[in-house]
Amino acid sequence: MDIYLNVIKSAEKEFVHESFSEEQLVALSMDMFMAGSETTSNTLSFCFLYLILYPEVQKKAQDEIDAVVGKIRVPSLDDRPKLPYVECIVLESLRMFSGRAFTVPHRSLKDTYLNGYLIPKDVTVIANLYGCMLEEDCGFEEPHIFRPERFIRDGKISVPENLIPFGFGKHRCLGETLARANVFLFIAAMLQKFTFCAVPQFPATLEWLDGVTPRTKPFRAVIKRR
Numbered sequence: 001m002d003i004y005l006n007v008i009k010s011a012e013k014e015f016v017h018e019s020f021s022e023e024q025l026v027a028l029s030m031d032m033f034m035a036g037s038e039t040t041s042n043t044l045s046f047c048f049l050y051l052i053l054y055p056e057v058q059k060k061a062q063d064e065i066d067a068v069v070g071k072i073r074v075p076s077l078d079d080r081p082k083l084p085y086v087e088c089i090v091l092e093s094l095r096m097f098s099g100r101a102f103t104v105p106h107r108s109l110k111d112t113y114l115n116g117y118l119i120p121k122d123v124t125v126i127a128n129l130y131g132c133m134l135e136e137d138c139g140f141e142e143p144h145i146f147r148p149e150r151f152i153r154d155g156k157i158s159v160p161e162n163l164i165p166f167g168f169g170k171h172r173c174l175g176e177t178l179a180r181a182n183v184f185l186f187i188a189a190m191l192q193k194f195t196f197c198a199v200p201q202f203p204a205t206l207e208w209l210d211g212v213t214p215r216t217k218p219f220r221a222v223i224k225r226r
């Protein structure tokens with residue numbers, strides 16, 4: 001923001017591209033809020049829906065948080081390397097959210113061959129994230145099961161190359177670091193203090209809604225203080 005404002009101010013002194021204007025800055029700020037808030041909150045909705053449906057995952061994360069952080073101080077980003085299971089819940093939640101989506105549309109700038117297929121100039125190109133992360137033969141074993149352990153190999157976190165919840169290439173999501181940190185802190189802080197349980201009269205289902213980004217259908221939970 002500061003850099004952008006400085007560039008606008010310097011326009012009086014030197015040539016600056018016309019797209020640097022206050023109007024453009026407002027539009028960009030809106031883009032950041034829209035791209036950042038809905039995606040992060042919908043990832044968290046999928047996360048908590050799955051945690052209710054998979055209580056054993058929740059218990060394992062709580063055991064890890066209790067052992068590393070304890071119950072008094074709030075988890076911080078410094079705890080991240082010591083909470084690999086929570087980190088894997090973040091990855092699995094991103095897979096479940098983004099795996100129900102497509103990337104934003106792009107345009108091919110010139111005739112391009114990809115795996116022998118011609119993609120002509122000026123064609124709209126959209127990557128199918130569902131095909132990469134949730135479809136039956138996408139490379140993840142039993143892709144519809146919420147299984148954070150799938151990312152642990154020989155005791156270490158190992159991320160397969162088709163886990164691409166933030167897209168890939170030049171226009172890969174620029175908010176990835178912020179989003180992953182936020183989702184991690186939210187999950188760790190919530191599970192440290194609360195347990196999320198299903199409500200027998202209103203069983204949660206994996207039905208979801210399409211929109212700008214995918215979201216869960218509203219569901220109920222009993223939240224118990226630990």
Ligand code: HEM
Nearest residue numbers: 035036039040043103104165166167168171173174175179
């Ligand atoms: C869990 C959270 C998030 C997910 C899953 C996510 C996912 C994505 C995906 C899939 C794309 C499209 C990439 C492509 O077309 O190849 C994208 C683009 C983008 N994201 Fe995110 N995003 C998240 C959070 C954020 C946050 C927090 C911000 C900003 C603070 C943000 C800003 C953007 C912007 C500006 C683009 C367009 C990038 C470009 O076209 O160059 N995102 N995001």
